[in-house]
Amino acid sequence: MTKPQLPDIAGAANSDAVSRSDDNLRLPLWAQLKVWLMTQIASGELPPHTQLPSEADLCRRFGVSRTVVREALKQLVMEQRIYKMQGKGSFVSEPRTDQDFVGSTMSFTSDLQRSGHIVTRQLLNQCLRQPTDEETRLLQLTDDEAEVVEIDRVLFVDGEPRTRVTAVLRASAVPGLAATPMGNRSLYQTLQQRYGIVLKKAERWVSAANSDADTASLLNIEPGSAILNIQSVSTDQNGRRIELYFAQHRTDKSRLHFFIK
Template identity: 50%
Template sequence: MEARDTPEFADLLLPTNRSKSAPLWSQVKSALSQLILKGELSEHAQLPSEAELCLRFGVSRTVVREALSQLVNERMIYKLQGKGAFVAGRRDEQDFIGTTLSFSGELADKSKTVSHRNLRQEIALPNVRMCKLLGISSDTPVVVLDRLLSVDGHPRFIVRCALPEHFVPGLDKMPMENRSLYDTIGRQYGIRLVRAERWIEATSAGPEEVKLLQVPLGSPLLGIESVGSNDRGEKIEYYTSLYLTDRSRLHFSVVAPNF
């Protein structure tokens, strides 16, 4: 239910105290923060409109906008163009970017339910980028596996993998719906990835991502490119992915190089 439709919520919004030394925007921000932290507002609940907040707090729209801006910066709320402000979901910390763990494997360790929906699974020829990062020729067949990963029923991640077929013969025919790729190649082919190089960039949702991830056009996404190697230095897996970070944040451990 949206916050604006809940009478109890409206009663919690009290006018600001102009005798206090704290700026009015800070008082508004603090009041909304407390409601969010105490659970009075559930994840993704819609906040009242700016006009309603002005009325409830007895302040100007400039004050309300500053308070909301601060809450956005602190990732307590988010805004959708033309729709308003919403309470941000709790963000799980994820370490898969800085390790050879798979996305689904890491979340399974955190008691999350991860599901995989196959979008494409077949043998194809590699593109130029695959050839470069996997160190293969343009006529080397690869098994392509494109999937949509969801966490607790919410679409989170579109990942497009390519593995040289000679490492994983028959993978194109193997049932992979709701199966971990890393677990499968470990059990079936004895492959264990021990090293990965990854590149990350900011991007946004296009028409295909809108449909698959169920987000508005232009929503911010994280683009990830990766190439993984086994203990012999053979490059086994190449993938690109688009990652929706509204419910999570990525964690890195950085170590100073030895001189």
């Protein structure tokens, strides 16, 4: 790791702010250190999972106090640029993709594929069954609609498990879907091409949780790791509620992107 070169930082160790030559703004010392570390990470000088110098080493290199170093590192942790391991120090986080999974009615796999990622699916379960009371309510099933189609899969991005999605569909709208091989097939493309269904609107709920042992095993994360639980109800072009899904999304590989109009 090369010696940091920040404007006047060594000579301003006892000052709250220093002058930046490029835009004449005055940045606090911790912000200068943060910018330098971010530059090193972005350039590849500090690749993912590289251990950062210790707080004492950074203090010596920059001629600043431990308070300045700790504030810079705290901000980088909050922005998930680095992570800390108890008793070991600070490490560079792995870059995370922005994933339009929640903020769009379009399948998130399409967004990822258009960005050059490879998306595959592992089928866990596919069946025709009776709906639960909650499924009946959320899909607004009528009294004579006694069945739903369940498709439970794990979605992989570039070979890594990313999300477990259990889709529950109104069986009357998708006859024969329970017997259609859906292992690695796009559900939304199948709905459009086979049934003429285009999902136009979705209502979604997101909550934070810790993964249980089963989910952790499927997503290749440690039990208790942070995940997002996502529930969605999608409506077709005729105003019918067609799809209800429950997703468990790992948070260490991507951020979910919301676009609000």
